[in-house]
Amino acid sequence: MESIGTLAGGIAHDLNNVLAPILMSIELLRLEMEAQERSEILDIIRSAAQRGSDMVRQVLSFARGVEGQRVVVELKHLIRDLSKIVSETFPRNIELRTETAPDMRPVLGDPTQIHQVLLNLCVNARDAMPNGGILTVESSNFTVDDQFASLVPDARCGDYVRIEVGDTGTGIPPANLEKIFDPFFTTKEHGKGTGLGLSTSLAIVRSHGGFIRVQSEPGRGSRFAVHFPATELSSRRPETHADEIPRGHGERILLVEDEPAVRAVTRQTLEQFGYKVLVASDGSEAVSVFAQNVGKIDMVFTDMMMPVMDGLATIHVLRRMDPQVRILAASGLSLDQSAAKEASSGIRHFLPKPYSADVLLSAVAKVLKGSVEIRDPAPGGR
Numbered sequence: 001m002e003s004i005g006t007l008a009g010g011i012a013h014d015l016n017n018v019l020a021p022i023l024m025s026i027e028l029l030r031l032e033m034e035a036q037e038r039s040e041i042l043d044i045i046r047s048a049a050q051r052g053s054d055m056v057r058q059v060l061s062f063a064r065g066v067e068g069q070r071v072v073v074e075l076k077h078l079i080r081d082l083s084k085i086v087s088e089t090f091p092r093n094i095e096l097r098t099e100t101a102p103d104m105r106p107v108l109g110d111p112t113q114i115h116q117v118l119l120n121l122c123v124n125a126r127d128a129m130p131n132g133g134i135l136t137v138e139s140s141n142f143t144v145d146d147q148f149a150s151l152v153p154d155a156r157c158g159d160y161v162r163i164e165v166g167d168t169g170t171g172i173p174p175a176n177l178e179k180i181f182d183p184f185f186t187t188k189e190h191g192k193g194t195g196l197g198l199s200t201s202l203a204i205v206r207s208h209g210g211f212i213r214v215q216s217e218p219g220r221g222s223r224f225a226v227h228f229p230a231t232e233l234s235s236r237r238p239e240t241h242a243d244e245i246p247r248g249h250g251e252r253i254l255l256v257e258d259e260p261a262v263r264a265v266t267r268q269t270l271e272q273f274g275y276k277v278l279v280a281s282d283g284s285e286a287v288s289v290f291a292q293n294v295g296k297i298d299m300v301f302t303d304m305m306m307p308v309m310d311g312l313a314t315i316h317v318l319r320r321m322d323p324q325v326r327i328l329a330a331s332g333l334s335l336d337q338s339a340a341k342e343a344s345s346g347i348r349h350f351l352p353k354p355y356s357a358d359v360l361l362s363a364v365a366k367v368l369k370g371s372v373e374i375r376d377p378a379p380g381g382r
Contacts, residue, residue, distance in 0.1 A: 022049045023356040049354070072233045073111045075139060075161055076100050082118050086135065090122075093132025101140040105230035107161050109208045114228070117201040121165040121224050124198070128169030128222065136166040142227060154211035159230040166223040172216035180214070201226075245358050246365035248274035252293070253364070255279045256286040256302035256314060266301075269357050270364070283309025287317050294322065299368055304331035315347060328367045330355070 026046050079100055086096050107114075118137070125135050142162040149155045172180060181202045205212055209229045216222035253275050257263040260281075267277045278293065280286035283306055290297060300318060304311035311329055318325055330351045349367045351360065 023354050026356070046356075070108050070110065072106050072231060073109050073114060074104075074106050075114070075163060075228070076104055078111060078115050078118065079137060079139060079163070082115065082122065082137065085119070086122055090126050090135070091132065094126060094129055095132075095134045097134060097136045099136075099138045103141065104139055105141055105159065105161055106233065107208070107228040108231040108233065109228060110204075113204045114208070117204050117226060118163065118165065120198065120201045121226070125165060125167035125169065125222070128167050128171070130169075133168035133221070137163065138166075139163045141230065144227075152211060152213065154206060155227070156209070156229075160210065160227040161230050162225055162227050164223060164225045166221060168221040171218040171220055172214075172222055173218055177214065177216060181212075245273065245361050247361075248364070248368075250274065250276055251298040251368060252276045252278065252296055254286060254290060254293075254297050254300045254302075256281075256283065256300065256306070256311070258282055258303060258306040262303075266360070269360065273361055275364070282306045283311065283314030283317070286314050287321075290318055290321060290325075297325065299326040299328060299364065301328045301330065301364065304329055312347075326367050326370065328363060 023046065026049075079098060083096060083098050086094075090096070122135065122137070129135070140162055142160045144152075144155050144157050144160060146157055149157050181198050202212055205226055205228070210227045212227070213225040214222065215225075248270070253270055255263060255267055255270070255277050257266060257279075258281050263279060263281070267279055270277050278289050278297070280289050283302075286300070286302065287309075290300070300315075302311045302314055306314075311331070315327055315329070318327070326349075327347065328349045328351055329347050330353055349363070351363050355363075
């Protein structure tokens with residue numbers, strides 16, 4: 001598992017470097033966009049790139065035990081997307097029925113992980129109906145009281161959102177019902193199941209503070225009820241338009257990035273929005289450029305994973321040269337806790353890759369003002 005985690009980390013770093021210029025280039029192109037059709041295509045590209053970014057974080061979540069991001073999620077939107085996938089990919093002899101409560105509360109969680117849980121349950125339901133049947137996905141608000149909490153493991157008093165995935169398939173024998181969440185336990189044929197789907201789903205639900213209940217009877221199907229704690233936070237977020245994105249006023253930024261494509265598009269983005277940019281391809285070059293411009297650089301924006309001299313070492317050297325220099329660090333991986341402690345005086349602002357142009361520019365503006373710290377919302381999150 002440790003080797004898999006290392007492999008996933010390498011994949012995440014490289015793939016995030018591919019996604020970053022896509023996300024930022026979209027904002028540059030959007031400044032010159034007028035045709036509605038081209039704008040719609042850009043939205044599709046952006047959505048696909050963001051989904052790829054979410055997938056990277058999901059790989060890290062499973063392989064390295066990293067928690068996902070925590071944002072306000074409207075589950076009705078996830079169920080709608082899930083229904084589309086099921087309708088387009090499941091056999092035609094499986095009928096999908098969905099029912100969503102109109103007043104369903106939002107939850108605080110990782111939308112990609114929650115989507116993974118629901119998809120796992122739907123796939124298991126499909127496999128339990130080889131000759132066809134009815135797949136139901138129902139959602140509603142649910143309140144856990146003291147009596148219920150005392151009878152159900154992991155349940156705590158409070159308001160939840162319940163999503164039930166049911167099927168009319170073969171059902172689960174009583175002898176297997178207590179084992180279905182065990183890692184690597186599966187009743188599927190060899191090569192058709194890893195036995196990790198339900199164990200992973202349970203781990204994700206528990207990490208969100210929720211719980212799962214199962215009802216099944218051989219020959220009459222199964223019903224999985226997933227409960228996520230409801231939140232009072234609002235999911236509504238104002239849209240960011242090009243004219244609302246913070247602009248620079250000639251501040252000089254030292255950009256340190258070893259990936260040429262990321263370096264080029266980041267430089268173009270910063271210059272397009274009013275900043276002056278000096279570039280370096282690694283830490284040693286950054287130190288040289290910084291030494292030649294002591295007192296003239298307003299902020300350093302550096303990648304953390306670089307050859308020759310990585311971001312952590314670079315930050316230490318720059319801090320010794322100028323203890324007051326403002327630094328924004330970026331990485332495709334979450335900031336390692338030990339590294340964060342070691343560089344606590346230097347890494348106070350962290351931007352996870354990949355990032356869109358508006359996210360980058362907002363972070364830069366906040367760091368330059370020195371009023372708000374930019375943090376990874378959750379380890380491995382956006």
